[in-house]
Amino acid sequence: MAEPILYASVRVDEKGIMELSHGRRSAFVPMENIRSVMLLRGSPAERPRIQVIAGIAFLGLGAYFLINLLMNLINPERIVGGFGIRAVIVIPFILFMGGWLVYTALRRRYFLLIQSEKDRRKIVFRGDVDTHGLTQFITEVQSIINMEITSRVDAV
Secondary structure, eight states, X not given: OOOXXXXXXXXXXXXXXXXXXXXXXXXXXXXXXXXXXXXXEEOOSSSHHHHHHHHHHHHHHHHHHHHHHHHHHHSGGGOOTTHHHHHHHHHHHHHHHHHHHHHHHHOOEEEEXXXXXXXXXXXXXXXXXXXXXXXXXXXXXXXXXXXXXXEOOTTO
């Protein structure tokens, strides 16, 4: 029985490959379901296009409310039903959510793309990932899962 390997929030043992978030399992693929593993660098989002579109929609909605709020401040008799107070609370949240969605979809990270029987999962490396540590991790993982991990990353 091999010791579990942990690197940048990705843990691999004889049971499977998992992604940890704050010490808890956030994604898991059982070993028996794994058909192929590929190391990639790109968007960590499961569906990046949809996430970017949603982020842009949030940013647009936030911009609309912000412009409306500014127009109400310029012309106070337009304010209807306390719109200004609610908008001051909601606008920063909407703009933050939109920016966060776009940023996390476009930020490039290392991840393992795992093809299983039913679908494909991304197991994302978090924090600082250096190529030497990643290369060593991949070498150790290949011995545990008895499968070659193909890489589309130049440095690894």
